[in-house]
Amino acid sequence: MRIRQDHSRFRQIVRGKVRQNLRQYISSGELIGKQGKDRVSIPVPQIDIPRFRFNSQDGGGVGQGEGEPGDSLGPGDQEPGEGEAGEGEGEKALEVDVTLDELAQILGEELQLPRIEPRGEKAVVTERDKYTGIRPVGPNSLRNFKRTYKAALKRSIAMGQYNAKNPVILPIKDDMRYRSWSTVKSPQSNAVVIYMMDVSGSMGDEQKEIVRIESFWINTWLKSQYEGIETRYIVHDATAREVDEHTFFHTRESGGTMISSAYRLAAQILDADYPSADWNIYPFHFSDGDNWSVDDTRACVQLLKDVLIPSSNQFSYGQVESPYGSGQFIKDLKDNFKVGDDECALVCSEIKNKDAIVGSIKEFLGTGR
Amino acid sequence: MIQYLKVRPLPDVLEGWRQKIERIASGLGLDFFDTRFEMVSYDKMSEIASYGGFPTRYPHWRFGMEYERLSKSHTYGLSKIYELVINNDPCYAYLLEGNEFVDQKLVMAHVYGHADFFKHNFWFSRTNRRMLDTMANHATRIRRYQDLYGVTVVEEFIDVCLSLENLIDLHSPYRPKNTEKDDRPKGDLPDELIGDVDSLPRLQAKEYMDEYVNPENFMEQQRKKQKDETDKQTKFPVSAQRDVMLFLMQEAPLTRWQRNVLGIVRDEAYYFAPQGMTKILNEGWASYWHTHMMTRTGIMEGSEVIDYADRHSRCTVMHKGRLNPYKLGIELFRHIEERWNLGRFGKDYEECSDMAERANWNRQTGLGREKIFEVRKHHNDITFLDEYLTPEFCAEHKLFTFGHNARANEWQIASREFKEVKTKLLTQLTNMGQPVIEVDDANFNNRSELLLTHRHDGVDLDVSYGQATLQNLYRLWKRPVHIATSKGDRPTLLSFDGKDHSEAEFDQSA
Numbered sequence: 001m002r003i004r005q006d007h008s009r010f011r012q013i014v015r016g017k018v019r020q021n022l023r024q025y026i027s028s029g030e031l032i033g034k035q036g037k038d039r040v041s042i043p044v045p046q047i048d049i050p051r052f053r054f055n056s057q058d059g060g061g062v063g064q065g066e067g068e069p070g071d072s073l074g075p076g077d078q079e080p081g082e083g084e085a086g087e088g089e090g091e092k093a094l095e096v097d098v099t100l101d102e103l104a105q106i107l108g109e110e111l112q113l114p115r116i117e118p119r120g121e122k123a124v125v126t127e128r129d130k131y132t133g134i135r136p137v138g139p140n141s142l143r144n145f146k147r148t149y150k151a152a153l154k155r156s157i158a159m160g161q162y163n164a165k166n167p168v169i170l171p172i173k174d175d176m177r178y179r180s181w182s183t184v185k186s187p188q189s190n191a192v193v194i195y196m197m198d199v200s201g202s203m204g205d206e207q208k209e210i211v212r213i214e215s216f217w218i219n220t221w222l223k224s225q226y227e228g229i230e231t232r233y234i235v236h237d238a239t240a241r242e243v244d245e246h247t248f249f250h251t252r253e254s255g256g257t258m259i260s261s262a263y264r265l266a267a268q269i270l271d272a273d274y275p276s277a278d279w280n281i282y283p284f285h286f287s288d289g290d291n292w293s294v295d296d297t298r299a300c301v302q303l304l305k306d307v308l309i310p311s312s313n314q315f316s317y318g319q320v321e322s323p324y325g326s327g328q329f330i331k332d333l334k335d336n337f338k339v340g341d342d343e344c345a346l347v348c349s350e351i352k353n354k355d356a357i358v359g360s361i362k363e364f365l366g367t368g369r
Numbered sequence: 370m371i372q373y374l375k376v377r378p379l380p381d382v383l384e385g386w387r388q389k390i391e392r393i394a395s396g397l398g399l400d401f402f403d404t405r406f407e408m409v410s411y412d413k414m415s416e417i418a419s420y421g422g423f424p425t426r427y428p429h430w431r432f433g434m435e436y437e438r439l440s441k442s443h444t445y446g447l448s449k450i451y452e453l454v455i456n457n458d459p460c461y462a463y464l465l466e467g468n469e470f471v472d473q474k475l476v477m478a479h480v481y482g483h484a485d486f487f488k489h490n491f492w493f494s495r496t497n498r499r500m501l502d503t504m505a506n507h508a509t510r511i512r513r514y515q516d517l518y519g520v521t522v523v524e525e526f527i528d529v530c531l532s533l534e535n536l537i538d539l540h541s542p543y544r545p546k547n548t549e550k551d552d553r554p555k556g557d558l559p560d561e562l563i564g565d566v567d568s569l570p571r572l573q574a575k576e577y578m579d580e581y582v583n584p585e586n587f588m589e590q591q592r593k594k595q596k597d598e599t600d601k602q603t604k605f606p607v608s609a610q611r612d613v614m615l616f617l618m619q620e621a622p623l624t625r626w627q628r629n630v631l632g633i634v635r636d637e638a639y640y641f642a643p644q645g646m647t648k649i650l651n652e653g654w655a656s657y658w659h660t661h662m663m664t665r666t667g668i669m670e671g672s673e674v675i676d677y678a679d680r681h682s683r684c685t686v687m688h689k690g691r692l693n694p695y696k697l698g699i700e701l702f703r704h705i706e707e708r709w710n711l712g713r714f715g716k717d718y719e720e721c722s723d724m725a726e727r728a729n730w731n732r733q734t735g736l737g738r739e740k741i742f743e744v745r746k747h748h749n750d751i752t753f754l755d756e757y758l759t760p761e762f763c764a765e766h767k768l769f770t771f772g773h774n775a776r777a778n779e780w781q782i783a784s785r786e787f788k789e790v791k792t793k794l795l796t797q798l799t800n801m802g803q804p805v806i807e808v809d810d811a812n813f814n815n816r817s818e819l820l821l822t823h824r825h826d827g828v829d830l831d832v833s834y835g836q837a838t839l840q841n842l843y844r845l846w847k848r849p850v851h852i853a854t855s856k857g858d859r860p861t862l863l864s865f866d867g868k869d870h871s872e873a874e875f876d877q878s879a
Contacts, residue, residue: 003420003433006419006430006433008433011437051532052535052852053803054804055828060793061797062770062793063768063770063771064692064693064766070782071781072781073771
């Protein structure tokens, strides 16, 4: 097809291989768009040719529908109703609404993430009934009308009772057919994700935003891989506590940082609720890499070695760059573990800014563990 | 034979329906160019739709971008292109493979509505009816330029042209052509005569009355007028020019191929313009006829009613805060038909202030059908709404205006007043929602810099887009470029001198 040529040209521009000067007009937006109920909008890359045009928020327009003057039509960044498909030429900013499942699939394709193989055979087994066939006895509620009729038809033809001019078919008891079922056993795998975040003074809003986006994508991916998934959230400064999701992303504490407090709490949670024989366990820890003391770091390493790493599928540490953090912790981890080695279930990733999120997701989830 | 002309024949069943629908359409008074249908796969449909309906366009990444958007939305099940028809003689229309019969019939009925509109609407009367060939020629030309000068060079230049694509004069095709001569200012005077009293036009009078008929202050006025005229002559262009693209083609320092590419982009912009100017009318007309044909002429079978109703309501659904041109158009046509059937027009009706009488007004004029044919012949969206949008319609269809509330950072319903709705609608449609921009002075500051003027009518320009566009304009003009606009009430001049952007207050009258 002729369009392939234009299409690959467009892809090349978007990837920045040719025509660097156009890149400035690419609206990639944030990786994560609006989040509705179970649906998100992801912006598809779009290159906007600059034109003289009106400042959109000055304009407004005309709409149709119920409502009183003063009623809201939606939040302010995008004009309501944009994106109507039409003929001819027109420029539209594009957002694709997809379900979380599809999103995970897209994510998997884009980043070429391997599917995760749940650990061991120890996974919980569930039983489910499934209709698999037909049998001559059963309850009337499961009667299969079509098959019954066919059997009756066959029999009446064979018996020479069938009259094409007056095709009356009367099923007798032997003709009756019923659906039958069998019970299937299928393994069910459960996973728990424990998010830990440093909320000490040095973690700013931008750093938290990065953690928020990254954890959204991690959740999306893991949800697509496991049937049941639970999430727990831990925040810490010098002490750690478990919080709900909202608090996790919105608290701001101050003061020092003792990472070991969070690791200890995580170990307690795992010990109490999630025996590693039955659960796939994914602890994620995000911080700016500042820890209180060398002693505490040593305690962390010990906890990781003894408890957290052995019981987890993978322990992930993401270090967000912040103007105040020293960024020492990741180096300490790398000194103590063979990070990057296939045997080592510890993955470290440095996230410099929002653009680095994609790469870091790939580092975390690319291992297929 | 060129490849695209080989239209694969429709399957027999569909061809049968096509003939039937064509007969019915003609019987109803629709009159169209020969219309050829082709059945295509969804992939091909996305391709053709990306090319704006044409099988062949010049190579450009934005078609690829459109393709990605369309094919992705198709893959994720977000949207489906049902119908595509191009204004050409013969008309070409596409049916999507795998659609149900009822869909295909609906699309055919709809397409005949469009085809009739293309042929008879005044605003399409100046469009090129051989555009299919022209587009293919454009493609060949641009491919050749790419071979000669390099893909990227030509592509970059196309981008620059596209960036100015909306700076055309939508009404110029409908004006009688200006001849060269008319452009020249009349009464050219040799320089030495300027200011000479005798050359001044004076009222005819006997010599002894001259002093009174042409008094000194009158002559002073005349002198000033003449001086202004001569000043104008030193200004170029003499009067502001709306077709900025044409002006650049004629005056910008371009090479031959660049001028041709600019011309190609301009031609195509003019070709597509009427579709933008008659969106509501055109879709309304086609929808009116597909409904009529599907429900009243026996095209549809009983078993198809539900599917048809589903498709139809999906196409005319109104979303909150969005104006659906299909819906607005079809309802307005029905409204007009009803009014003219009942005689709700003219002096008597307009001047009747008895609400009850108005509501029950029926003069059994029965002119509805005739009237809507007349409307589709003469109007574009602006004149259509200006003439036929009534307060009753506005209330019945719950139209409202909305605006942006900066404090709450959200869009809110602003008003349901008829006047405001109408004004807003018309403003929005004016110049197809594009700012009105003219070439004002090609010798600005007497340094052959280019000055464009934005006729500000209450809505500001987007500054960052404006600056990026100025950069592109500079690449054509090769001298500093400016655009005079306003920020709120403050007249502002945006400039780009090849290196830096600047912004200054600007007094238009100076």
